[in-house]
Amino acid sequence: HEVRDGIAYPVSWLEIIFNPSFPYRFSHMFTAAYLTTSLVVAAVGARYLLAGRFVEESKTMLRMGIGMVAVLAPLQLVIGDAHGLNTAKHQPVKVAAMEAHWDGSKPADLVLFAWPNEAEERNDYEISIPNIASLIITHDVNGLFKGLKDFAPQDRPPVKPVFFAFRVMVGIGMLMIAAGLIGAFLWWRGLLFNARWYLWPLSLAWPAGFIAILAGWWVTETGRQPWLVYGILRTKDAASPVSAEAVLTTLVAFVIVYSIVFSMGIYYINRLIEKGPTGASVKPSEGVPSRPLSAAEEAAHEAIDKKG
Ligand code: HEM
Structure with a gap:
């Protein structure tokens, strides 16, 4: 790639397709898919348990779902952080929009909430923690990284959608970490299956992963605008x-x-x-089957007999 102004731009199609963000995008999306599924399993388990239906099955679903969320949600934060650092290197204006960071000559605050004002190039109603965005992106409380004003207005993405979608994704990620760790703690203390105060919100949390995925996708695609290939090909020039x-x-x-x-x-x-969960699972036949497939054959015969 070619480095201009501290930003690495791809120079070949091969580099565009197998670009440096690929391992981060792949692992972040991979974990996102498992996390989303695990939360659905845990939520359905919680719904059954609260209703007193399929009690044994729901306990297994809760153990599996919560176990996965407790491991994957913190991992997603670590991968997401690495993903963000990579983005800061290759698509810095996207990171500036994600953080609503306007002035690159000063350390950046971690903006918890704001209404980015693009016309006046500042944030309204901002609530932030001083210097923490600099700490996250540069690993130094006084570190500097490019702000939106370092880019011409026609080279910036729309700030509000990127900023808010990023907060939705990370906010849900944080709630998932809390849900996983609290659930694991309750499980360890033997309190999980009776903790209605925990199971009730969990039973409603099934859409959370889907929303976080859509929000993340939004950040990635909207944040890349106005470029299709960052710094090289504008979206409007690529439109058929x-x-x-x-x-x-x-x-x-x-x-x-x-x-x-x-x-x-x-x-x-x-x-x-x-x-x-209906239908009895195949009962193990007496003794160990002599051939690996004999148990399957037996089950098939049993099913045909029942039908007949
Ligand atoms: C826990 C904190 C999280 C952090 C710090 C984080 C960080 C990031 C960053 C920096 C990006 C955009 C990178 C770019 O476009 O250059 C991103 C995209 C994305 N995130 Fe997250 N994320 C977090 C949680 C989650 C969760 C919980 C999910 C879903 C369950 C998720 C799903 C996604 C998806 C689907 C994308 C778009 C990936 C792509 O199209 O390549 N993220 N995330």
Whole structure:
């Protein structure tokens, strides 16, 4: 790659596809998928247990789900931090927007809440902890990193969506860490299955991972604007000459098709959850089967006999 102004730009298509952020994106997304699934399993387990249904199964679901969240949520924070440091190196204006950091000549505060004011290039209603963003990004409380004002307005992404989506993702990540650690503690103390104050919010938390994934994706894609390939190809220069009507028609078709597919999927999954774990698992046959597949054959015969 070529370094200009302290920023590493790719110089070949190979570098664009296998870019340096790939290991971070891959591991962050991989953990995100397991985390999201684990939370759904734990939430469904909590829902059953609160309703007094499938008690044994729900305890297994809770142990599995909470065990995974307790390990993966802190890991996601570590990977996310490394991901952010990599982004600071290759797409610094995205990090400036994520942190709503305007003035790169001063150490950056960790902005907990603000209303970024793009017209006046500052934050309104800001609540922040001094110098902590500098500590996170540069590992030095007085460290400097580029602010939004270091980039021409036409080279900045829209600040508000990136800033708020980042807070939604990290906020949910923090809640997941708390849920995992509190759950693991209750499990260790033998209190988990009776802690209704914990199980009730957990039973409602199933969408959290999906929302965090969408928010993260939003940060990544909106934060890269106005570039398609950072510093090299602008999105507007890459747009195909397709009429607005054609784009709108395709978009509407996508929305309709996906709405149908997702509604059916959600309906079907809810039916499965409502029905619960049914059907006896295959009973082990007497003694050890002589051939590995004989147990499976037996189960198949049993199923056919039952049908007949
Ligand atoms: C715990 C604190 C977290 C931190 C510090 C963090 C950090 C980051 C950063 C810096 C990015 C954007 C990087 C870039 O575009 O250059 C990102 C993207 C993303 N994050 Fe997080 N994250 C956290 C939690 C989560 C959680 C809990 C989930 C989902 C369960 C998640 C899912 C994602 C996804 C899907 C992306 C977009 C990945 C891509 O398109 O390459 N993050 N995260």
